[in-house]
Amino acid sequence: xxxxxxxxxxxxxxxxxxxxxxxxxxxxxxxxxxxxxxxx
Amino acid sequence: xxxxxxxxxxxxxxxxxxxxxxxxxxxxxxxxxxxxxxxxxxxxxxxxxxxxxxxxxxxxxxxxxxxxxxxxxxxxxxxxxxxxxxxxxxxxxxxxxxxxxxxxxxxxxxxxxxxxxxxxxxxxxxxxxxxxxxxxxxxxxxxxxxxxxxxxxxxxxxxxxxxxxxxxxxxxxxxxxxxxxxxxxxxxxxxxxxxxxxxxxxxxxxxxxxxxxxxxxxxxxxxxxxxxxxxxxxxxxxxxxxxxxxxxxxxxxxxxxxxxxxxxxxxxxxxxxxxxxxxxxxxxxxxxxxxxxxxxxxxxxxxxxxxxxxxxxxxxxxxxxxxxxxxxxxxxxxxxxxxxxxxxxxxxxxxxxxxxxxxxxxxxxxxxxxxxxxxxxxxxxxxxxxxxxxxxxxxxxxxxxxxxxxxxxxxxxxxxxxxxxx
Numbered sequence: 019x020x021x022x023x024x025x026x027x028x029x030x031x032x033x034x035x036x037x038x039x040x041x042x043x044x045x046x047x048x049x050x051x052x053x054x055x056x057x058x
Numbered sequence: 059x060x061x062x063x064x065x066x067x068x069x070x071x072x073x074x075x076x077x078x079x080x081x082x083x084x085x086x087x088x089x090x091x092x093x094x095x096x097x098x099x100x101x102x103x104x105x106x107x108x109x110x111x112x113x114x115x116x117x118x119x120x121x122x123x124x125x126x127x128x129x130x131x132x133x134x135x136x137x138x139x140x141x142x143x144x145x146x147x148x149x150x151x152x153x154x155x156x157x158x159x160x161x162x163x164x165x166x167x168x169x170x171x172x173x174x175x176x177x178x179x180x181x182x183x184x185x186x187x188x189x190x191x192x193x194x195x196x197x198x199x200x201x202x203x204x205x206x207x208x209x210x211x212x213x214x215x216x217x218x219x220x221x222x223x224x225x226x227x228x229x230x231x232x233x234x235x236x237x238x239x240x241x242x243x244x245x246x247x248x249x250x251x252x253x254x255x256x257x258x259x260x261x262x263x264x265x266x267x268x269x270x271x272x273x274x275x276x277x278x279x280x281x282x283x284x285x286x287x288x289x290x291x292x293x294x295x296x297x298x299x300x301x302x303x304x305x306x307x308x309x310x311x312x313x314x315x316x317x318x319x320x321x322x323x324x325x326x327x328x329x330x331x332x333x334x335x336x337x338x339x340x341x342x343x344x345x346x347x348x349x350x351x352x353x354x355x356x357x358x359x360x361x362x363x364x365x366x367x368x369x370x371x372x373x374x375x376x377x378x379x380x381x382x383x384x385x386x387x388x389x390x391x392x393x394x395x396x397x398x399x400x401x402x403x404x405x406x407x408x409x410x411x412x413x414x415x416x417x418x419x420x421x422x423x424x425x426x427x428x429x430x431x432x433x434x435x436x437x438x439x440x441x442x443x444x445x446x447x448x449x450x451x452x453x454x455x456x457x458x459x460x461x462x463x464x465x466x467x468x469x470x471x472x473x474x475x476x477x478x479x480x
Contacts, residue, residue, distance in 0.1 A: 034362045042355040049351050053344050053394045 076246030076473050092465055107453040114450020117443045126199055130443045137425055137438035141448055142197045144424030148276055149417050150190025155308025157183025157233060158269035165262045172338055174331050177240055177468045178319060179312050181459065184233040189455040191226045218278045225272030232265035243476045244466040251476055273304040280423050288427035289366045290378040302353045306346040307416040313342055313409040323463055326470040336402055343397040343405040350390035357382050374430055385415025
């Protein structure tokens with residue numbers, strides 16, 4: 019019976035989404051620095 | 059004597075050579091003169107494009123008379139959206155997005171640096187809507203009823219197409235008002251130029267509101283096809299993806315079109331503007347790279363949110379990865395690198411890759427990832443007539459753009475009397 023259902027752990031899934039958003043906010047700072055860096 | 063000489067120079071510089079149109083007869087005389095071709099007609103571009111355009115017009119008449127079926131299109135009940143919707147309308151509207159982004163930057167954020175290219179961009183946006191969105195007529199089975207949502211014979215307020223029709227119509231009006239001061243300067247109508255100039259800011263605000271709504275509104279069409287679009291592309295947030303992608307799609311088009319215009323119409327542009335143009339490209343590349351960076355993360359979040367990660371290890375998954383890495387992430391870093399190093403060649407190349415990526419993305423929604431479970435042999439492929447009609451629409455738009463730029467002060471400086479109004 020068990021294999022007939024697919025259990026989705028919504029909290030784990032949301033956790034991944036939050037992690038992606040945190041990664042985005044960290045990386046956007048670094049990316050902004052890269053875009054505005056003065057040419058060597 | 060020196061003072062007299064300087065005065066003479068000032069008078070010569072401000073000499074008004076605008077047409078003196080006082081009545082309808084003057085207007086017709088002026089228009090007839092302007093309609094005459096200028097320069098050499100037998101250029102390679104004209105010789106190649108003219109036969110394609112004529113053939114396309116014949117096919118358009120044939121399509122309007124005979125309907126949408128074969129041999130004109132390969133559309134059928136399984137694939138109702140083809141090249142005309144996917145490329146002409148949905149992609150064309152994304153490419154026209156540069157006008158609202160640049161208007162926001164120039165008129166709302168007051169970044170005067172970009173003012174030099176605003177007229178060409180607004181003209182490009184207006185013509186894109188006129189021709190590509192106008193191509194929607196070809197996609198409507200009963201095209202003779204197209205005016206119904208406008209006059210209320212049958213508004214069809216529950217249909218997405220009602221929203222699209224009114225947005226397109228109002229946005230075209232807004233862009234025409236934004237561009238109208240240039241037309242008034244061309245006609246030498248000083249009083250009208252003053253009135254139209256005062257309407258610009260209102261039209262810009264109205265146009266930006268409409269753009270944010272209809273760029274995403276087009277995606278509402280895709281939302282209705284939940285069971286037909288591949289899970290890697292389908293999400294209830296398609297409207298947000300369409301809106302965000304229209305920012306860098308439109309600006310890439312501005313970079314691409316502007317770079318060609320600077321070569322083709324180089325004689326109309328003054329030296330200061332030529333030098334300043336690299337700064338403009340660098341600024342646009344920065345905006346593109348940041349927008350693409352955000353868009354890439356949006357795609358990743360939605361991939362997880364829609365539980366579509368398992369689909370990545372499949373042929374459609376590889377195609378999806380190629381789209382978001384090869385045509386989003388790679389040009390994003392190319393834009394960033396180009397802006398940082400002030401390398402305009404890299405920026406222009408990134409713009410071309412981005413445009414190809416947008417075409418792929420929009421075609422994915424309309425017929426590649428649409429009915430993705432159908433065997434390849436039964437998939438939709440554009441018919442030759444569809445391709446020729448699309449080519450003729452694009453070439454007609456280029457001809458219209460060239461005609462206007464060669465006559466109106468789009469790239470060249472406005473007349474002295476108009477500059478005084480600022």
